[in-house]
Amino acid sequence: MKKAQYNITFGGIGGQGIIKASELLGWAALYEGYPVKKSEVHGMSQRGGSVESHVRFGKGFFSPLLGAGQADFLLCFHADEHERLAEFLKDDGVDLFEWLDKAAAMIDNPKMLNTALMGVLAAYLPIRQPSWDKAFETVFPEKIRQRNIEIFNQARHMAQTAINP
Amino acid sequence: MAGKTSLEKAFLSGNEALARGAWEAGLCVAAAYPGTPSTEILESLATYPELSVQWSVNEKVAFEVAYGAAVGGVRSLFACKHVGLNVAMDPLMTASYAGVEAGFVVVVCDDPGMHSSQNEQDSRWVGVFSKLPVLEPSTPAEAKAFVAEAFGISEKFDTPVIVRMTTRISHSKEDVALGQRKETPPKPLAAKMQKYVMLPKVARMRHEFIEQRLEKLRAYSEKTKLNKTELKDTKLGFITSSVSYCYLKEVFPEASYLKLGFLYPFCDEKIKAFAASVKKVVVVEELDPFLEEHVKALGIRKAHFKHPSFRVGEFNPSLIGDVAAGKERHVEPKPVRPPRLCPGCPHWATFSVLKKLGLYVAGDIGCYTLGALPPTSAMHTCICMGAGVTFHEGLRLAHPEAKIVGVVGDSTFVHSGITGLINAAYNKAKGVIFILDNSTTAMTGGQPHPATGRTIREEPTKQLDLAALCRCCGADNVDVIDPIGHVKALEELVLKRLDEDALSVIITKHPCVLKKK
Numbered sequence: 001m002k003k004a005q006y007n008i009t010f011g012g013i014g015g016q017g018i019i020k021a022s023e024l025l026g027w028a029a030l031y032e033g034y035p036v037k038k039s040e041v042h043g044m045s046q047r048g049g050s051v052e053s054h055v056r057f058g059k060g061f062f063s064p065l066l067g068a069g070q071a072d073f074l075l076c077f078h079a080d081e082h083e084r085l086a087e088f089l090k091d092d093g094v095d096l097f098e099w100l101d102k103a104a105a106m107i108d109n110p111k112m113l114n115t116a117l118m119g120v121l122a123a124y125l126p127i128r129q130p131s132w133d134k135a136f137e138t139v140f141p142e143k144i145r146q147r148n149i150e151i152f153n154q155a156r157h158m159a160q161t162a163i164n165p
Numbered sequence: 166m167a168g169k170t171s172l173e174k175a176f177l178s179g180n181e182a183l184a185r186g187a188w189e190a191g192l193c194v195a196a197a198y199p200g201t202p203s204t205e206i207l208e209s210l211a212t213y214p215e216l217s218v219q220w221s222v223n224e225k226v227a228f229e230v231a232y233g234a235a236v237g238g239v240r241s242l243f244a245c246k247h248v249g250l251n252v253a254m255d256p257l258m259t260a261s262y263a264g265v266e267a268g269f270v271v272v273v274c275d276d277p278g279m280h281s282s283q284n285e286q287d288s289r290w291v292g293v294f295s296k297l298p299v300l301e302p303s304t305p306a307e308a309k310a311f312v313a314e315a316f317g318i319s320e321k322f323d324t325p326v327i328v329r330m331t332t333r334i335s336h337s338k339e340d341v342a343l344g345q346r347k348e349t350p351p352k353p354l355a356a357k358m359q360k361y362v363m364l365p366k367v368a369r370m371r372h373e374f375i376e377q378r379l380e381k382l383r384a385y386s387e388k389t390k391l392n393k394t395e396l397k398d399t400k401l402g403f404i405t406s407s408v409s410y411c412y413l414k415e416v417f418p419e420a421s422y423l424k425l426g427f428l429y430p431f432c433d434e435k436i437k438a439f440a441a442s443v444k445k446v447v448v449v450e451e452l453d454p455f456l457e458e459h460v461k462a463l464g465i466r467k468a469h470f471k472h473p474s475f476r477v478g479e480f481n482p483s484l485i486g487d488v489a490a491g492k493e494r495h496v497e498p499k500p501v502r503p504p505r506l507c508p509g510c511p512h513w514a515t516f517s518v519l520k521k522l523g524l525y526v527a528g529d530i531g532c533y534t535l536g537a538l539p540p541t542s543a544m545h546t547c548i549c550m551g552a553g554v555t556f557h558e559g560l561r562l563a564h565p566e567a568k569i570v571g572v573v574g575d576s577t578f579v580h581s582g583i584t585g586l587i588n589a590a591y592n593k594a595k596g597v598i599f600i601l602d603n604s605t606t607a608m609t610g611g612q613p614h615p616a617t618g619r620t621i622r623e624e625p626t627k628q629l630d631l632a633a634l635c636r637c638c639g640a641d642n643v644d645v646i647d648p649i650g651h652v653k654a655l656e657e658l659v660l661k662r663l664d665e666d667a668l669s670v671i672i673t674k675h676p677c678v679l680k681k682k
Contacts, residue, residue: 013502023176023338030176030340038176039337042280049504062414064304064337067482084499 002126005058007070011085012077014048017114020139021075022053024118028135029057032127039064050081054088073124075117076100096120099159106158107151115148119155123163177341179305179334183272184209185341186309187242190268190316191349192216194234196227198580199609200246201281202332203274207244208612211621220612220621223550223580228253228271232260232325235269236361238352240316244272247288248549252581254291257325261295262371263361264323266352268316271297274330277451278479281332281608283530283549285477287453292327292429296375298382299327299429300391302334303410306341311426314391322378322385329428331451333408333479383430391426394439402443403489404436404456404468409449412485431459440465447489451480506535511675512601514648515572516541518656524568527560529553529582531574532607532677544572551581558585558594568663572599575631576606576614583638590639590668597662597669598640600631603677611680631672641667648673 008025010018022038029036034057042051054066071088074095082097089095096117103116122132136149177185184206187195194217197207211218217234221227224245234241245253250273257271273291276282292299300315302308308330315326359367386392402421403413410424423439425432440446440460447469450456457470474494475484487494506512516536519526520543528534528544529552537544546556557571573582578600586598606612613619618628635643642662648655655673662669 014504026176026338030174035340036176037337037339039333048502048507050501062411062418063482064333064339064408064411065481067415070482080502084501 003058003072005056005061006072006125007054007056007061007066008073008075008121009052009054009066009071009085009088010075010077011050011052011081013081014042014051016051016077017111018051018053018077021114021118022055024115024132024135024139025055025121026057027138028127028131029055031131031134032057034058037061037064041065050084052081052085073121075121077113077117094124102158103155106155112148112151115151116155119152119157120159122152122156123159174340174342176338177305177309178205178336178338179302179308179330180205180274180336181209181338182305182309182341183302183312183328183330184213185343186312187240187270187316188213188216189309189344189346190313191240191347192242192316193239193349193351194231194241195219195244196221196231196241197244198222198224198227198249198252199576199606199612200224200249200274201609202276202335203244203246203249203272203330204609204612205335206242206272206274207621210242218621220614222615224249224252225255228256228260232256232265232269235265235267235319235325236263237354238266240268240349242270242272242312245274246282247273247275247286248282248284249273250288250291251286252550257291257297258295259363259368260325261297261375262363262368264371264374265319265325266355267349268319269325270312270315270319270328271325272312272328272330274332274335275452276332278332280479283547285452287455288327288329289428289455290453292329295327296379297325297327298322298386298427299329301329301406301426301428303407303424303426304334305337305339307426308334309341311391314389318382318385322382324375324378324382329407331407331479337408379430383433386427386430386432387434389427389432392432392435393422393424393426394435395422395424396442397421399443400445402439402446403449404439404446404460405449406456407451409451409480409485409488412480412482413449413489415482416485417489425456433463436460437463437465440468445469447491449485449488452476503538504535505538506532506541507678509678511603511648511673511677512536513541514652514675515599515601515655515673516543518648518652518659519543519570519572521656522568522659524570524659525560527553527556527569527571529571529573529577530608531577531601532603533572533574533601534608536572550577551585553577554582554585554589554598557596557598558589558592561594561596570597570599570659570663572601574607575600575602575604575616576612578631579615579629583634586635586638586640586670595666595668597659597671600635600670600672602631602672602674603680604674605677605680607677607679611677632670635670635672639668640670641665642669643672644669645672645674647675649675
């Protein structure tokens with residue numbers, strides 16, 4: 001069932017592509033025609049510190065940051081950050097943490113972990129292929145785009161099969 | 166920002182949206198020095214080829230270049246982080262007196278929570294101090310709309326206008342509607358000595374003028390739509406501004422609001438009328454009691470305020486309920502992973518030597534400030550840009566026999582270390598200053614500066630020769646060494662220079678690992 005709004009928390013450590021992943025989702029939601037907001041919490045994250053990002057799209061929200069218990073989905077990229085980030089998740093929210101190992105197994109380049117996890121998330125979201133394609137075009141440089149789209153589609157297919165076998 | 170011209174809407178950060186708004190409003194000249202969270206404003210403006218956009222040497226220089234363009238008759242903009250505005254305060258205070266020919270906007274990005282800053286100052290006070298209007302957007306879309314308003318206000322009232330952002334607004338993104346650029350033709354060069362030559366006689370006249378201007382701005386504040394009253398449930402009303410409005414709307418969607426977008430001078434009548442129309446009124450603002458003190462001065466006895474403990478730190482949707490209820494701040498410290506120097510960073514090598522030799526290190530602002538953290542723990546002071554050089558001199562005056570060195574980055578040295586080095590030479594100071602030269606402004610994401618020989622658009626330009634400059638400033642010795650793979654040689658060099666009765670500069674030169682492509 002389609003919800004009025006979708007709230008997603010991303011987290012991990014600097015260098016894992018978390019900002020890139022949330023950027024991709026933001027543009028995809030925009031291309032799908034949704035109002036969208038995104039916000040990040042990172043100090044000097046390029047230097048390995050904790051990173052978190054929130055994306056919301058749909059209707060009826062004002063804050064760019066999510067509060068405790070507001071996230072429908074949690075994408076955590078690093079085990080050390082999971083406990084801290086779990087408080088953002090709704091009681092009935094979907095924690096994609098169990099997908100982390102499966103996503104990691106799909107890729108030969110750890111830099112694509114973000115794309116693989118995004119593919120998993122995409123299986124749950126009301127955003128169609130053309131919007132994702134446009135978002136990839138906006139966010140990823142051409143030389144790595146095609147490979148990332150392939151990983152994304154593969155992960156999405158795997159997750160779709162798991163959710164609706 | 167791909168596709169920004171072909172879309173009706175784009176997914177923009179507050180900084181990108183502000184840049185877009187300035188471009189649409191006919192901006193011609195923009196200048197800044199990089200500083201989180203303001204950096205992307207200029208980076209974004211640099212993508213519009215018709216604009217003159219520059220990284221300046223420091224904020225004072227940037228302000229003067231941009232303001233000069235506004236006095237010259239084209240719309241211009243200066244952007245900085247909060248502590249950068251301090252560097253530009255000298256021209257700002259008198260620019261207020263002189264006013265403008267074409268619109269001039271000063272964008273200042275505060276950093277509540279100090280995500281990447283050395284203090285948590287509330288720049289809204291600068292509006293009161295400088296007698297300049299302050300606009301405060303709550304969202305990226307408002308940042309875009311307000312900057313256009315700011316240019317209009319600047320020209321209508323003959324004043325620079327401050328647009329105050331915070332990290333949360335600068336770095337949040339949302340869908341923003343795009344418009345077309347409206348060209349503003351340049352005005353003729355105006356020889357108005359009675360306005361722009363600030364001799365005491367002229368300044369006295371202009372002081373009269375700006376007091377009158379404040380009165381006119383006060384009247385404008387009462388009627389502008391930037392100050393918006395939303396009456397819903399009148400049992401509870403909030404007087405608020407900035408991102409606090411968004412958090413409150415999320416948690417108290419049914420309450421009434423007076424949302425102040427034209428923050429200063431205050432709209433006293435609107436504030437009083439709003440307070441009279443609701444049963445309970447609560448003032449909600451991050452950092453200092455800026456609105457609070459004014460609401461108290463207006464004698465609004467039924468107003469409630471945040472607990473003073475909330476003058477520290479950034480709000481968020483989880484905290485805003487406690488803020489509104491006047492509760493004390495209880496933030497459970499969550500363990501977050503601290504930042505550290507990147508693997509392969511050339512600063513590791515330099516700091517390992519400083520640590521091994523047990524030196525007292527006067528530090529400065531940049532990536533290398535992380536040298537203060539374990540495992541190197543080899544920095545003992547860090548206050549502001551350029552102080553690595555000047556603190557070294559002061560500390561040595563206090564302790565002539567101690568083993569003290571100063572460190573400063575390449576970009577920071579050009580920003581405000583040069584004057585300190587001249588001062589040290591002139592005043593016969595001795596000792597060792599390190600310029601940690603990674604050939605970029607690394608901490609803010611790798612912007613070029615004069616010693617890189619490239620402009621903001623990566624065009625080649627005259628390259629400042631740091632070693633030659635240091636000799637000109639009066640350094641007795643200037644050594645250039647690559648610290649990576651030469652730790653032993655660096656150590657020997659430092660010991661040798663420390664032993665001499667001389668003022669020495671050691672440039673440790675190795676490019677930032679993030680810049681290697």
